[in-house]
Amino acid sequence: MTPEQRQRLLEILASGEELSPEWSRILFPPEKREYELVYHGKEREEDIIANTLAVPLQPVRTFNKNGVEWHNKLIFGDNLQAMKTLLEMKRRGELCNADGTPGVRLVYIDPPFATKQEFRGSQDQKAYQDKVVGAQFVEFTRRRLILLRELLADDGCLYLHLDVKKIHYLKVVLDEVFGEGCFVNEIIWQRTASHNDPGRYGCVHDTLVLYRKGSSYIWNSPKTEQTQDYIDKFFVYAESPDKTSWIRLKKGENAPSSWERYRLGNFASPHPRPNLTYDYKGYKPPANGWKVNIDRMRQMDEEGLLHFPSDKDGRIQSKQYLRDTLGNKAVSDVWLGISPLQAQSSEKQHYPTQKPEQLLERIIFASSNPGDIILDAFTGSGTTCAVAEKLSRRWIGIDCGKLAIYTVQKRLFNLKANIGNKGAALKAKPFTLYNAGLYDFGRLKDLPWDDWRSFALTLFGCQDAPQRIGGIQFDGTLKACPVQVFDHRKQAGATITEDTLRSIHEAAGAKIGTRMFIIAPAMAFGFQQDYIQIGEVRYYALRVPYSIIHELHQRDFLALKQPTDEMAVNNTVDAVGFDFIRTPELEYTVGCGKPEGELLEEAFIRIDSFHSEAVVREPMQKRGNRETLSMVMLDYDYDAAADVFDLDEVFYANAIEAAGWEVRFPANRLTNKLMAVFVDIYGNEARVVISASEFGPAKPGKRVRTAKPDAAKVTKAKATPAKTKSRKK
Ligand SMILES: C[S@@+](CC[C@H](N)C(=O)[O-])C[C@H]1O[C@@H](n2cnc3c(N)ncnc32)[C@H](O)[C@@H]1O
Numbered sequence: 001m002t003p004e005q006r007q008r009l010l011e012i013l014a015s016g017e018e019l020s021p022e023w024s025r026i027l028f029p030p031e032k033r034e035y036e037l038v039y040h041g042k043e044r045e046e047d048i049i050a051n052t053l054a055v056p057l058q059p060v061r062t063f064n065k066n067g068v069e070w071h072n073k074l075i076f077g078d079n080l081q082a083m084k085t086l087l088e089m090k091r092r093g094e095l096c097n098a099d100g101t102p103g104v105r106l107v108y109i110d111p112p113f114a115t116k117q118e119f120r121g122s123q124d125q126k127a128y129q130d131k132v133v134g135a136q137f138v139e140f141t142r143r144r145l146i147l148l149r150e151l152l153a154d155d156g157c158l159y160l161h162l163d164v165k166k167i168h169y170l171k172v173v174l175d176e177v178f179g180e181g182c183f184v185n186e187i188i189w190q191r192t193a194s195h196n197d198p199g200r201y202g203c204v205h206d207t208l209v210l211y212r213k214g215s216s217y218i219w220n221s222p223k224t225e226q227t228q229d230y231i232d233k234f235f236v237y238a239e240s241p242d243k244t245s246w247i248r249l250k251k252g253e254n255a256p257s258s259w260e261r262y263r264l265g266n267f268a269s270p271h272p273r274p275n276l277t278y279d280y281k282g283y284k285p286p287a288n289g290w291k292v293n294i295d296r297m298r299q300m301d302e303e304g305l306l307h308f309p310s311d312k313d314g315r316i317q318s319k320q321y322l323r324d325t326l327g328n329k330a331v332s333d334v335w336l337g338i339s340p341l342q343a344q345s346s347e348k349q350h351y352p353t354q355k356p357e358q359l360l361e362r363i364i365f366a367s368s369n370p371g372d373i374i375l376d377a378f379t380g381s382g383t384t385c386a387v388a389e390k391l392s393r394r395w396i397g398i399d400c401g402k403l404a405i406y407t408v409q410k411r412l413f414n415l416k417a418n419i420g421n422k423g424a425a426l427k428a429k430p431f432t433l434y435n436a437g438l439y440d441f442g443r444l445k446d447l448p449w450d451d452w453r454s455f456a457l458t459l460f461g462c463q464d465a466p467q468r469i470g471g472i473q474f475d476g477t478l479k480a481c482p483v484q485v486f487d488h489r490k491q492a493g494a495t496i497t498e499d500t501l502r503s504i505h506e507a508a509g510a511k512i513g514t515r516m517f518i519i520a521p522a523m524a525f526g527f528q529q530d531y532i533q534i535g536e537v538r539y540y541a542l543r544v545p546y547s548i549i550h551e552l553h554q555r556d557f558l559a560l561k562q563p564t565d566e567m568a569v570n571n572t573v574d575a576v577g578f579d580f581i582r583t584p585e586l587e588y589t590v591g592c593g594k595p596e597g598e599l600l601e602e603a604f605i606r607i608d609s610f611h612s613e614a615v616v617r618e619p620m621q622k623r624g625n626r627e628t629l630s631m632v633m634l635d636y637d638y639d640a641a642a643d644v645f646d647l648d649e650v651f652y653a654n655a656i657e658a659a660g661w662e663v664r665f666p667a668n669r670l671t672n673k674l675m676a677v678f679v680d681i682y683g684n685e686a687r688v689v690i691s692a693s694e695f696g697p698a699k700p701g702k703r704v705r706t707a708k709p710d711a712a713k714v715t716k717a718k719a720t721p722a723k724t725k726s727r728k729k
Helices: 003-015 022-027 045-051 079-091 123-151 167-178 228-234 294-302 357-367 383-390 402-413 449-459 498-512 549-553 566-570 653-658
Strands: 057-063 072-077 104-109 152-162 183-190 205-212 237-239 246-248 260-265 317-321 373-376 394-399 416-418 422-425 431-436 463-469 472-478 481-485 515-521 531-534 537-544 585-593 602-611 629-635 649-652 662-666 673-680 685-691
Touching: 003 022, 045 123, 057 072, 057 402, 072 079, 072 383, 072 402, 079 123, 079 394, 079 431, 104 123, 104 357, 123 152, 123 167, 152 167, 152 357, 167 183, 167 205, 357 383, 373 383, 383 394, 383 402, 394 402, 402 431, 402 629, 402 673, 449 463, 449 472, 449 481, 449 515, 463 498, 472 498, 481 498, 498 515, 498 531, 498 537, 585 685, 602 629, 602 673, 629 653, 629 662, 649 653
Parallel strands: 072 394, 072 431, 104 152, 104 373, 373 394, 481 515, 515 537
Antiparallel strands: 057 431, 152 205, 183 205, 237 246, 237 260, 260 317, 416 422, 463 472, 472 481, 531 537, 585 602, 602 662, 629 649, 629 673, 673 685
16 A cells, blocks of 8 residues: 555545445455556455355256256346356356366356447546446456356366457456466457448457466367358369269359369479389379379279379379368468358347357367356357257356347257258257246245255355254354244244244243344244344344345345347346246237238237336336336247247337337237237236237228227236236136
């Protein structure tokens, strides 16, 4: 600390002012480095790991079960908290690679960075605001990189994918987190062919950086295919399957099918060699002789490896078949041949920011082996999961967006074996969808005792430490104080009252210390207070759901936020804490109409009211009673027997609002039943199944926009808390 800093610190302390976060780095400097990135709000590594809440993973459903023990994992929730839980699984030996090494072998992340910042003000204010947003993004990503490093196997590695705007900051952060010596590559991926950026060079690339965790890492040297241009230029010969005839292809001409393409190899000796100078089948030798002696010449001839020109004055040359050179070109750190997704591409999921499968194929192939665990903590449309399936790797995908989760689910139901989602159908290995941070309480309370007990302890950040005090069984500790998980099933109907606490106090009060915690479903408590003081001991009620969690974790919870328009899908989401699923209240009207001047009928679902409730709330703009709607997702041909929502189309709240709170789509998309999932901004869902017949026939000439409830067949419905079914009023 400099003398000036010391002086300033004394002044702050004397005045009673609060110390700003920068002081923590001055007072407790991290290990000395030659240089490091300094910015507002940078936390100490130790604090990040220690203060991140581990939220339990609640299985929602397993798909494609086949009796094997490992299930790939698709996790809905904030990745930071989910990774803390995965870290505990790693420590318990539950995450192991094909060769038994603990941890994940490969991490690929493509975090979002919202470049479209709404900011009104002067240029200086804007520049300042951009920097604040930038620093927050750097810290958001750094916190996750620290956890990812912990999750990696000792011989694992990480690819971070960003565009040019922030990669330089994050590379410095990666040097700090992994160590500068663990930098392996910076990769330039040309993601678009041309770009006209007025006044500067067109920006056509993204950057990926590769870091290893330890001294060794998996490296399967990737090879690449020759480009079509290259093939057309050099592999200009083609021979018949029986090798008796050949042709020279004209520019752009295709070889007849089953004919093999080849190019000519130089067959002349570089130095004068009398023993290699001989005539062969009437062809004269080159000036220095052939490349091989007469015996080898005969052998190559028998094997069909020689090209004899029709003109005897020409030279014999060797053949180099296209099939032998395919995929043989070593890959450099500039990736040119992987094109972005085209609108009609068979792998397109209509998810903004989706990356091509070919990109992930290269990464996963190079840096992992079959059976290894690949983690993508910003899964998006699930490119990593899909490619991991195709390359026989195991995977874990995390995303905090409902749209992402349903997109991945759909993608895995429709997998094709080849990269680019082509070829034969491929059945995805078993995978389980988990909730992390947003829980279905109805299911929780039906868990077997051991599962419930450990869920409850994890939820409140307690240590699992069974112990007996004064003859009473306790399950764990919280801040060194005993914790008891109430067995609400064994003691069905029993209530925890002040008398219950008094009897605990009589038996163990003298040995408990100053605090004791009881975890139980909210309705099991027979009193309203957060704690009851008996003698020296404060008996806290940890109600499930949420009660005094703020006090316990001493921080404000931030809810997961779902986007309300397509641009916002690429926002960073930083959620802290947990919540319980609360199905929004929904009322809607359906009908059919024909917009003026249009030939096709349009069906519509009008949202009459939508209310949601979440423990963690933030101020928001008013939108009538529909202010918490994030999006509506539709499955046009819902298969009730399979009971799986198979996403077909998404409508964002902003667009729905602009359309008079109507979701409109061509009526011919309706088949038998439609499932609509109404998602609120906290990630809660209201689901309804609507029969095609309920939409009724269209009124000719009727504009959907102005359709009144009585203008078409109308159904009013209220979504219920049921997971997949809805009860109609
Ligand atoms: C750029 S996209 C990833 C696209 C993906 N690589 C693909 O090929 O489809 C980033 C994703 O990160 C998710 N995301 C943002 N913040 C997150 C968080 N804290 N935890 C988990 N996912 C998050 C967003 O929902 C978005 O789907």
